[in-house]
Amino acid sequence: MSDRLASLLDHFSISARIFHSGTLCGINDLPGDGATGQLHLVRQGVVEVMHGDAAAARITEPSLLLYPLPMTHRFRTDPERGADFVCANLCFEGGPANPIAAALPAFICRPLTALQGAEPVLNLLFAEAFAHNCGREAMLDRLFEIVLIQVLRHLMEDGGVQVGMLAGMGHPRLRLALVAMHDKPAHDWSLEELAGHAGMSRSVFANSFRERVGCTPGVYLQRWRIGLAQRALLRGRPLKWIAIEVGYGSEAALSRAFKASCGMSPRQWCAARQGNAPLPAAM
Template identity: 65%
Template structure:
């Protein structure tokens, strides 16, 4: 994430014939790796505060998968961000004790405000963010995220959303891009991957993410990732 406080920038993206020209305070966000080069006005330069963000699961994270290739927004278009950005810039361009910790936290706040903006303006490309912007589907998504181990049924999720079973299933598929069952399995497997990185035992992981046994988790994990959890962890360690 790049926050441009002042100055002008030309942003050149590799492999693209056209670039971007920024001449107002702006936010640039690259959810996935994308080669880029910044060219500033020679006599005046530009003031930037930048952060490297890490999402659990990398590009497989449901938030990352729902985001566009890159985002470029004037800072003034992000509702409620003014005071946070003012404090962030003050800390970033000062020598205050502990400023790195403060700036890290403030960047997290800006990220949340950016995600809200993308949801409210419909700029996410389907997936979780699109579902979270829907007033009814978000209730079901929050329930799955908060209680992934629960034995969710289509009827139960539809009740939480306040919709009929058939309308909920169709609306979820159209907006999120997959069935509720596929989304829940994907979320459970991402939680399992996180636990595997932490070195936890497979039997306990299976219970925590809603599978009654190691065998059931292994089947779902292989269907999602193309390999079982043990092999996946071995490949992770090899990398």
């Protein structure tokens, strides 16, 4: 069976960098004004998670808290006993335009026992986090990245995301069409061909795809291609070569599709990026 995450992670990298390990006591505010998401692992302790004035979760067992994109949050713990945390910043290449970050809920809270097969990695991560071994930070960064992949597997398998790309990747048939598009974005995909990959009739495939992924296969393919084009632009690739690589016959065709998805031309998008203006993801 094709690896559902291989093309996504090859094209849009995710990196982690640990910034805290130890006990947090009382009230701790974490601002959401940066460019990174965060992944918190709670080893022990009771934690009240607040989003503004609203209670978002109450942690009473070892758990993970995932914020794919920047979001202000607050942890309340016992002022004396506190709770043991290991925390990392997450950088999704492309920020909000990263298809994995865009597909994830804004906040995910799961007990660590829900991550099947993750116990050895988590045990190693906690052991490293609370020791003082050489190479500790580099090792923890890699272990956080592994945990995040296990979270993605979990969300695809247990139906934790109801609509969107990850929901489609969790479907036993639709995933085959999605992987085909991810692997070969330049191919001239027809609805019939994609339905064939999924082993479904054209009408059943189209309806199932729209219901599960939240858009038509054609719209999804365009978003995927534009996301790849944005990534290539950031890496300095010439527009005429990008057009060929992502499945558009000419620079003009890519520019039209880009503007339809992003509301601006590729050159305007690059200029806005260089000026640090807010950038829209593919719509």
